Amino acid sequence: MKKIQVELGNRSYPIYIGSNLLSQADLYTRHIKAKQVVVVTNITIAPLYLDKILKNLAGFHVETAILPDGEQFKTLEYVERIFDKLLTCRFSRNATLIALGGGVIGDMGGFAAACYQRGIAFMQIPTTLLAQVDSSVGGKTGVNHPLGKNMIGAFYQPQCVIADADVLDTLDDRQLSAGLAEVIKYGLIRDIEFFEWLENNISALLARDKEALAFAIERSCLNKAGIVSEDETESGVRSTLNLGHTFGHAIETGSGYGTYLHGEAVAIGTCQAADLSRRKGWLNDADVERIIALFQKCNLPTYPPEQIDSDRFLELMAVDKKNVSGQIRLILLTKIGVATLPIDVDRTLLIQTLNTYGRK
Amino acid sequence: MKKIQVELGNRSYPIYIGSNLLSQADLYTRHIKAKQVVVVTNITIAPLYLDKILKNLAGFHVETAILPDGEQFKTLEYVERIFDKLLTCRFSRNATLIALGGGVIGDMGGFAAACYQRGIAFMQIPTTLLAQVDSSVGGKTGVNHPLGKNMIGAFYQPQCVIADADVLDTLDDRQLSAGLAEVIKYGLIRDIEFFEWLENNISALLARDKEALAFAIERSCLNKAGIVSEDETESGVRSTLNLGHTFGHAIETGSGYGTYLHGEAVAIGTCQAADLSRRKGWLNDADVERIIALFQKCNLPTYPPEQIDSDRFLELMAVDKKNVSGQIRLILLTKIGVATLPIDVDRTLLIQTLNTYGRK
Numbered sequence: 061m062k063k064i065q066v067e068l069g070n071r072s073y074p075i076y077i078g079s080n081l082l083s084q085a086d087l088y089t090r091h092i093k094a095k096q097v098v099v100v101t102n103i104t105i106a107p108l109y110l111d112k113i114l115k116n117l118a119g120f121h122v123e124t125a126i127l128p129d130g131e132q133f134k135t136l137e138y139v140e141r142i143f144d145k146l147l148t149c150r151f152s153r154n155a156t157l158i159a160l161g162g163g164v165i166g167d168m169g170g171f172a173a174a175c176y177q178r179g180i181a182f183m184q185i186p187t188t189l190l191a192q193v194d195s196s197v198g199g200k201t202g203v204n205h206p207l208g209k210n211m212i213g214a215f216y217q218p219q220c221v222i223a224d225a226d227v228l229d230t231l232d233d234r235q236l237s238a239g240l241a242e243v244i245k246y247g248l249i250r251d252i253e254f255f256e257w258l259e260n261n262i263s264a265l266l267a268r269d270k271e272a273l274a275f276a277i278e279r280s281c282l283n284k285a286g287i288v289s290e291d292e293t294e295s296g297v298r299s300t301l302n303l304g305h306t307f308g309h310a311i312e313t314g315s316g317y318g319t320y321l322h323g324e325a326v327a328i329g330t331c332q333a334a335d336l337s338r339r340k341g342w343l344n345d346a347d348v349e350r351i352i353a354l355f356q357k358c359n360l361p362t363y364p365p366e367q368i369d370s371d372r373f374l375e376l377m378a379v380d381k382k383n384v385s386g387q388i389r390l391i392l393l394t395k396i397g398v399a400t401l402p403i404d405v406d407r408t409l410l411i412q413t414l415n416t417y418g419r420k
Numbered sequence: 421m422k423k424i425q426v427e428l429g430n431r432s433y434p435i436y437i438g439s440n441l442l443s444q445a446d447l448y449t450r451h452i453k454a455k456q457v458v459v460v461t462n463i464t465i466a467p468l469y470l471d472k473i474l475k476n477l478a479g480f481h482v483e484t485a486i487l488p489d490g491e492q493f494k495t496l497e498y499v500e501r502i503f504d505k506l507l508t509c510r511f512s513r514n515a516t517l518i519a520l521g522g523g524v525i526g527d528m529g530g531f532a533a534a535c536y537q538r539g540i541a542f543m544q545i546p547t548t549l550l551a552q553v554d555s556s557v558g559g560k561t562g563v564n565h566p567l568g569k570n571m572i573g574a575f576y577q578p579q580c581v582i583a584d585a586d587v588l589d590t591l592d593d594r595q596l597s598a599g600l601a602e603v604i605k606y607g608l609i610r611d612i613e614f615f616e617w618l619e620n621n622i623s624a625l626l627a628r629d630k631e632a633l634a635f636a637i638e639r640s641c642l643n644k645a646g647i648v649s650e651d652e653t654e655s656g657v658r659s660t661l662n663l664g665h666t667f668g669h670a671i672e673t674g675s676g677y678g679t680y681l682h683g684e685a686v687a688i689g690t691c692q693a694a695d696l697s698r699r700k701g702w703l704n705d706a707d708v709e710r711i712i713a714l715f716q717k718c719n720l721p722t723y724p725p726e727q728i729d730s731d732r733f734l735e736l737m738a739v740d741k742k743n744v745s746g747q748i749r750l751i752l753l754t755k756i757g758v759a760t761l762p763i764d765v766d767r768t769l770l771i772q773t774l775n776t777y778g779r780k
Binding site: 094136140143144147148150152153154174175176177178179200202205207208211212213214215293378379381383384386 | 454496500503504507508510512513514534535536537538539560562565567568571572573574575653738739741743744746
């Protein structure tokens, strides 16, 4: 087992990475401070891993909140169901919430923990590659609004993250690929060596080679932990993690939550950001092709859906959190391995990308 | 104008107390960092003070969210209306939210600010005595749940609080009295000198003597700021501010939000806590009479509603945030001017208080 520490002063916490972690009771119990525990999960994950978790929690008063599966349920309405459960069971502010699932469950569970009685302890047990390498680390929690993704939320850090590579065995291929989109992101924004490693090892990852997966998770978490420790609330370098996300969120919102997986939308958005970086003169044609090729090797979509035209993109991108006073701001690449901070984008170039990249 | 600083490291902020503050534009604008401003208020306050506020915000892009008036609307549903407004107007995370109203508006506006895009700046302009002396200071924000008061929320500090004593001119007598309940609380828990001053000056306060009111607001805010600086997230001394509140919340929830004003329920609850403190042997009969007499001079209710019997009280008190693993914990008085931290309460004594204090 590897342990990576996210350094955040009195809010620091460990990420445990390895195999067969779910059955190690002490990993859980050392982070639970009172008897009351609620496990938040969804209908897909519950039959696979819930029993395994509950077995480790003998002696605790454990309740479960099982939500439907999908980004379209990442709403305040479903977070309220978690509150209902906690209040019906009269859970106190010493209770601990365990979020067992992918990014949606982690974001909703974390937000419920942040708000219940103004904050209870929580623990992340991510069950998708995407959640293990990205969303479970760093304390971003929240839900979507019909007008924008992740618009309602809180920065709220967990007590620990348990990333067990074994759970990826039950992950379907589409979800695995979606996770790789965020893995590739770390290479693109700050780790050229990792990007090159990914180019050489993508087949091993897709074949679920355990060693390759464990390395990719660890390297991704090291990158993420480093960034988060430096800038917890995204006033600077943390925003580079949003490469491709402004385009991606527009794709997710514009095509209806649940149509694209988050990682799929990010893959497309990253290619759009690469195209725009080329138009800025920072990447050359070969760089852009190289980026697109890696996503395509992962069986990820790389072109935006036809039904979202450039006007609709601009409208959707206008509500992004990085924007300031109506100006669209984006993360771009000055080269492979180096991202910019959010920059005001020349609208003409942006419209060129929206109208021509991946369009017939 | 007086200025009291709430010391919380990089989250410190000033409380401005005085007359004619609402028309001093620079008090507002010095705390607003970008063009976008949303004023959250209610239908009672808007006709009285909204124009005065807007006049100071020429040059800003100002939107308003006007909610219905009353504790029964302090719900997630109405906070969502604030989010809808912010998103429809495409407000960014540099926007500032101004909460203009009593405790309900302050709590909801603060919670909306805490959650919108994971946190935007906000400013409190309390328009009731209760909000000026208590709820607008200290960063407790949130909403009620049908199963318990203030169960969903966040600790989130404002940029500043502007307490203008002039707005109390339009406050009705019932609201003024309700505010005095929280003023008396500071005397009871930590400031015997202030308690005695209140006994001698209660008529002046009820007659809205400006000088007396200004002194009471300032002394209350000094007490509150001192406590909050010492214990922001209520792990210790801050919980003494909840004297009477566990009973009070049970009264509010049990009789339907909006039946009793918060301060009225707290007045009753504080008398119940005093009765229980007497049963513990800490207060004598004369102390309890003295406390009840002061609330009664303020025209506040001091006996619990008949329809909430002791079983229902116990059920409602079981969801209080101070409880640990099912045990009801309360703040009591060891003498007038000195409160305990939350203590496990002897159930027999508690039931005696519930069954006999103020019962026929």
